[in-house]
Amino acid sequence: xxxxxxxxxxxxxxxxxxxxxxxxxxxxxxxxxxxxxxxxxxxxxxxxxxxxxxxxxxxxxxxxxxxxxxxxxxxxxxxxxxxxxxxxxxxxxxxxxxxxxxxxxxxxxxxxxxxxxxxxxxxxxxxxxxxxxxxxxxxxxxxxxxxxxxxxxxxxxxxxxxxxxxxxxxxxxxxxxxxxxxxxxxxxxxxxxxxxxxxxxxxxxxxxxxxxxxxxxxxxxxxxxxxxxxx
Amino acid sequence: xxxxxxxxxxxxxxxxxxxxxxxxxxxxxxxxxxxxxxxxxxxxxxxxxxxxxxxxxxxxxxxxxxxxxxxxxxxxxxxxxxxxxxxxxxxxxxxxxxxxxxxxxxxxxxxxxxxxxxxxxxxxxxxxxxxxxxxxxxxxxxxxxxxxxxxxxxxxxxxxxxxxxxxxxxxxxxxxxxxxxxxxxxxxxxxxxxxxxxxxxxxxxxxxxxxxxxxxxxxxxxxxxxxxxxx
DNA sequence: CTAGCTGCTATTCAATTGGATAACCAAATT
DNA sequence: AATTTGGTTATCCAATTGAATAGCAGCTAG
Numbered sequence: 392x393x394x395x396x397x398x399x400x401x402x403x404x405x406x407x408x409x410x411x412x413x414x415x416x417x418x419x420x421x422x423x424x425x426x427x428x429x430x431x432x433x434x435x436x437x438x439x440x441x442x443x444x445x446x447x448x449x450x451x452x453x454x455x456x457x458x459x460x461x462x463x464x465x466x467x468x469x470x471x472x473x474x475x476x477x478x479x480x481x482x483x484x485x486x487x488x489x490x491x492x493x494x495x496x497x498x499x500x501x502x503x504x505x506x507x508x509x510x511x512x513x514x515x516x517x518x519x520x521x522x523x524x525x526x527x528x529x530x531x532x533x534x535x536x537x538x539x540x541x542x543x544x545x546x547x548x549x550x551x552x553x554x555x556x557x558x559x560x561x562x563x564x565x566x567x568x569x570x571x572x573x574x575x576x577x578x579x580x581x582x583x584x585x586x587x588x589x590x591x592x593x594x595x596x597x598x599x600x601x602x603x604x605x606x607x608x609x610x611x612x613x614x615x616x617x618x619x620x621x622x
Numbered sequence: 623x624x625x626x627x628x629x630x631x632x633x634x635x636x637x638x639x640x641x642x643x644x645x646x647x648x649x650x651x652x653x654x655x656x657x658x659x660x661x662x663x664x665x666x667x668x669x670x671x672x673x674x675x676x677x678x679x680x681x682x683x684x685x686x687x688x689x690x691x692x693x694x695x696x697x698x699x700x701x702x703x704x705x706x707x708x709x710x711x712x713x714x715x716x717x718x719x720x721x722x723x724x725x726x727x728x729x730x731x732x733x734x735x736x737x738x739x740x741x742x743x744x745x746x747x748x749x750x751x752x753x754x755x756x757x758x759x760x761x762x763x764x765x766x767x768x769x770x771x772x773x774x775x776x777x778x779x780x781x782x783x784x785x786x787x788x789x790x791x792x793x794x795x796x797x798x799x800x801x802x803x804x805x806x807x808x809x810x811x812x813x814x815x816x817x818x819x820x821x822x823x824x825x826x827x828x829x830x831x832x833x834x835x836x837x838x839x840x841x842x843x844x845x846x847x848x849x850x851x852x853x
Numbered sequence: 854c855t856a857g858c859t860g861c862t863a864t865t866c867a868a869t870t871g872g873a874t875a876a877c878c879a880a881a882t883t
Numbered sequence: 884a885a886t887t888t889g890g891t892t893a894t895c896c897a898a899t900t901g902a903a904t905a906g907c908a909g910c911t912a913g
Binding site: 410411412415440441442452453456461462 | 899900901902903904909910911
């Protein structure tokens with residue numbers, strides 16, 4: 392990867408932000424954040440050096456202290472960005488409201504698998520942090536993960552109450568579903584070496600979403616599938 | 623955690639190894655390996671310092687160079703130990719041979735989930751390494767992961783050919799199953815903070831295995847379960 | 854047009870790290 | 884008993900790291 396910033400970034404005043412310097416500042420901040428996401432995801436909090444992140448963004452490493460106080464602040468800002476983007480990109484389309492709960496869940500799975508494929512950094516960062524049991528993990532759980540989780544829980548409980556889903560433990564449901572969606576993209580490198588397969592392809596992504604739905608959410612389709620073995 | 627080695631470890635000659643020094647040496651090596659597994663799992667390759675590992679084992683850090691040449695050698699020795707133990711502990715009991723393929727697979731799932739619960743270091747080490755795309759990953763894939771994977775593949779293909787399982791992509795099957803089994807234990811810290819649940823309990827482990835089987839391998843049980851919603 | 858604020862850079866510092874070397878000393882060999 | 888071997892320790896070294904500080908340059912306000 393090459394450095395991401397050209398010396399002559401001269402944005403004039405196209406945004407409504409008015410002031411040239413504050414606009415420039417916001418841009419720089421966003422750039423550092425982007426690079427921090429990639430580097431944190433690839434090397435973990437300890438493995439990522441602020442110098443690498445700065446170098447990758449093409450800025451002086453002192454700037455990180457200026458914008459984010461310290462490495463911890465940078466990490467939290469990056470994770471905050473990550474979850475905000477998640478919520479934006481995972482918003483259900485309005486027409487989903489008319490669907491039955493199980494169909495809504497399938498739609499949610501498709502969106503989530505595509506999100507995982509598009510942004511593998513998310514799972515990579517959070518898994519590494521979760522393994523380490525840091526203050527950062529507690530912060531992220533309280534602030535983002537647990538609230539998001541409540542939603543998944545409600546979704547699951549509704550399926551069970553409607554009698555369209557087996558009543559397994561909530562936490563098992565949660566980890567089975569999310570891990571099934573994330574893992575292939577989180578472990579894209581491994582998969583590359585095992586299967587020689589690049590996960591970038593839309594076909595692979597969509598087929599994976601459908602596989603999850605077939606195995607975990609679609610009784611009828613599944614029974615049909617297993618009754619008609621290939622050739 | 624405290625240091626793991628007492629100064630007065632005096633093993634006499636109880637093993638058949640004969641020579642006192644070589645026996646002592648093997649013990650020290652094994653001790654370092656154990657500690658390396660834990661520290662590598664918790665902090666990743668870069669985050670783990672050989673000094674921490676040595677300190678944790680209660681030995682001088684120079685010893686690691688003597689026994690394993692360098693940090694890379696230590697990591698590979700630890701991973702080799704890890705996979706050898708996996709193969710030992712995952713061996714199918716002889717009576718499994720009489721079962722139908724689907725039942726064999728369920729038995730395999732139960733064994734694997736218990737293994738993941740007993741040794742969460744395994745998934746933790748390998749996931750972190752896979753995220754980073756290192757030489758070590760390529761080494762481990764070629765030497766351990768890919769061969770193990772071939773077996774899972776064969777198991778899956780047999781189920782499909784017998785018409786008892788839907789014909790999804792092999793790599794999707796692989797990542798869905800293994801991730802479903804590993805993730806809860808790999809992410810035990812996160813789960814602790816979200817659910818206040820300790821994964822150490824056998825009940826949680828066995829229930830998770832059964833949940834996976836219900837969702838992914840047991841059509842009849844699943845249909846029965848969804849037909850009788852709780853109260 | 855000028856003064857000063859501010860986004861940014863250059864440099865320094867102490868701590869930690871992987872690795873290398875030499876000395877040590879108990880066990881093994883003679 | 885004397886000597887060699889080899890597992891272990893103590894120390895040193897260069898590189899990297901997070902953080903801190905001082906200073907610069909150009910936009911902005913007056």
